Amino acid sequence: MNHISLQRSVAEKIKALYAISRELEQLFPGRHYTPDGHMIGSIGEALAASWYGLELFEASAKTHDAKATDGRLVQIKATQIDRVALSSEPDWLLVLRIHPDGTFTEEYNGPGALAWSHCGKQQTNGQCPITLATLHKLQTEVPESERLPKINEVSAHA
Structure with missing residues (x-):
């Protein structure tokens, strides 16, 4: 499967997942079926692999x-809220925000050390939080030419 077909397939399946979530919420008002936790992490990894040409490691x-095509080791974080948490300093960090319609936005694509140095105090679970607002500010310090490039980009609304 070529990258464009893979991107479209991943995008379609994620949009379908969110559509099913909305349908269930309509059938059972007051209940929430929003993907979260491990599922959001896996969705982010699938999006990153298909849009950035990354080779995923074992879960x-x-x-x-x-691993990126240029050999960089990448930690992928996906979120639906205004923050993520890191448990260690990655070589490179890619943070994606997943939207309710199944699309995503790139929130940070830069050196792990830069993000790690701005994380908050370690929580009892061993993770250090960082807000998307902080990541946006840090992103301006990363030249476009150094970021992981998207490959064979097609519309996120395909």
Whole structure:
């Protein structure tokens, strides 16, 4: 499967997942069926692999989730809220915000050390939080030419 077909397939399946979630919420008002936790992490990894050409490691690999075509080791974080948490300093960090319609926006694509140095105090679960607002500010310090490039980009609304 070529990258464009893979991107479209992943995008369609994620949009369908969110559509089913909305349908269930309409059938059972007051209940929430929003994907979260491990599912959001896996969705983010699938999006990153298909849009950035990353080679994913086995699930739950320590510190890094994938390798870029240029050899960079990448930690992928996906969220639906205004923050993410890191448990260690990655070589490279890619943060994606997943939207309710199944699309995503790139929130941070830069050196892990830069993000790690701005994380909050370690929580009892061992993770250090960082807000998307902070990541946006840090992103301005990362030249476009150094960021992981999207490959064969097609519309996120395909």
